[in-house]
Amino acid sequence: MGHVNRDIEKAATDVGQQPVAIGRQGAVTIYDVARHAGVSPSTVSRALGKPGRISARTERRIQDAAAELGYRANPMARALPTGRTQTLGLIVTDFTNPVYFDLVRGAERAAAEAGYTMVLAESQESGAAESNAVERVRPLVDGFVLAAPRLDDEALTAIAQDTSLVLVNRAVTGIASVVVDVRTGLSAALDHLRAHGHSSIGYLSGPARSWINARRWEVLMEEAPRRGMHIVEIPTTEPTLVGGRDALPRVRAAGVSALVAYNDLIAIGLLREAQATGLDVPGDLSIVGFDDIFGAELVTPELSTIRVPLGALGEAAIRVLIGRVDPETHEPAKAEFVPRQSTGPARSR
Amino acid sequence: MGHVNRDIEKAATDVGQQPVAIGRQGAVTIYDVARHAGVSPSTVSRALGKPGRISARTERRIQDAAAELGYRANPMARALPTGRTQTLGLIVTDFTNPVYFDLVRGAERAAAEAGYTMVLAESQESGAAESNAVERVRPLVDGFVLAAPRLDDEALTAIAQDTSLVLVNRAVTGIASVVVDVRTGLSAALDHLRAHGHSSIGYLSGPARSWINARRWEVLMEEAPRRGMHIVEIPTTEPTLVGGRDALPRVRAAGVSALVAYNDLIAIGLLREAQATGLDVPGDLSIVGFDDIFGAELVTPELSTIRVPLGALGEAAIRVLIGRVDPETHEPAKAEFVPRQSTGPARSR
């Protein structure tokens, strides 16, 4: 295939004019190393990949040659016969949602540490886009992580059929997943609210198709009555600042004195809208967020929230994916209530 | 190599026990399509890749066969002879810095639109880690984007030698880059401050090795004197909330009434620390941030800032990288001053 090479070289000389994407051309191959060390290519492959298979002396000589020439294996060429690419995928619903910053970072850290590279895609909160992203990423990776997937159980099971898959904050039988135990955090938040005299609280819910939303509501439904508190679900239009803002009329109508939100964005949106209409937080309304994203501490009053260890979650997902951790025995991380200033005693009106 | 396949199948049946990362095994190849359509594999390759080279009738037949079998080209196998992987890299200094959310999103959008996949890496604000990330990503991609690189010009030039590279917010002669024109935004901010009676302002600077930091300072040094304002550089320890917080003593010592910060994180850190020590913002101190990240609007008072179109910047970087846009003729995006509540008249003390 002298031809391909010629084309590539031609493209290379054109660069500077236009940054056409071209592969690195002059790369050192095992053939170069083999020639340099006076052995056959297969011996090089084994020396570098199978410790012990080759005599120590030859192995040493080959390693020296490789180092001298600056040899780096071509991952693509390796992937072809082995089927492993040493890359992992991560698909999130929305990059600009701060929840994912730490998740992405945790995942990237764990992957890099284990010698994997991350490829990233966004699914825009839509099942169709998610399906698309999955198909684009799938052939490239050894497996991937789906954060808060919007696809239904059936579709996910089909995907897991021939690609390894780990879900974050979603449980589907037969598919590995990492979830956070929200009960301790929610219980602590409820105790805190009750101690401040709140007996009737609202839950500003998240997307209807979100598993984690259902889970949070479920736990609240168990834990609130147990404490003799009333709880009511107040739907939001979207899990964002706007969704929180738009929910204020419904919150006032519901007549609750304290709220737990599906996430911090909703909580902050509501908090700011409440203030804008003259309500005092926490005097008139106590608000508890969820996730402890960047920004929760920046609002005034600072947002009380249930912290989810997102970085650890991302890391755990990758560890499970590459088989370092057994998802069965792995203890789920626990969410933790972080009281700040947006919760306090109910003011008698 | 029947052996490899056997191994893979064996691994596949083991799944469920342990999610070992395995390639998709049963994938449809051009050989399957060729057999199904009654032509040779090379004809399939051409029918799918080179429109016109094959007669319309056969092309149609092959496309039908491909669709029926659900054929998807193996990107790895394609990358080997062509040298193009259809993936692009993006390396940022710090994932948890909100500046990058929009940048990443813009880049991912543009890449997905053009049929590319993004791989992501973090360089931890360190030249060594950056170099590492570059080497890990390089063999995998057709080119990559380096956001705010910490490497020196020489190293960058060496990299650009045999991989296409686009820099964000950094100019190095001979390397394509996308930058934001900060002059209009900074000028507007200075005008705004002068109109409020500020005549002596400080610049809370960013990392010493950051090109964009130098650029911002340079423009301030030109524009402030032109308006008859004094300007002084106040160094920070790191471009984060903590760095801003720690800078307060130096700010007080400098005796300025208004500040422009290298980024919003520093600005917010300072703002909160100032309030914590009893200072009024903007009464005692006017603060202007940079970037307009998520969170700038959440603090009280809301942060006045110079908005940088980060999403557009990420998109532009990718477009330049894949040759859709000529970096020469491409008009740089302009930063824009967004007055909010953290700037106001200097209170007479």
Add this chain to the structure above:
DNA sequence: CGACGTTTGGCAACCGGTTGACACAATGCC
């Protein structure tokens, strides 16, 4: 000193595509 077992290294096939060169029509022209 020869039979035998164990290392050690090389050969060649293969992963799944791409593409130059070529053979074999089918067509056009004189």
Add this chain to the structure above:
DNA sequence: GGCATTGTGTCAACCGGTTGCCAAACGTCG
């Protein structure tokens, strides 16, 4: 009808690794 021309499809080599199998070299022991 013969010849050049154009169109269409196939052959085979190649990208850069991995690995089953085999042969040569080596060491051991009776």
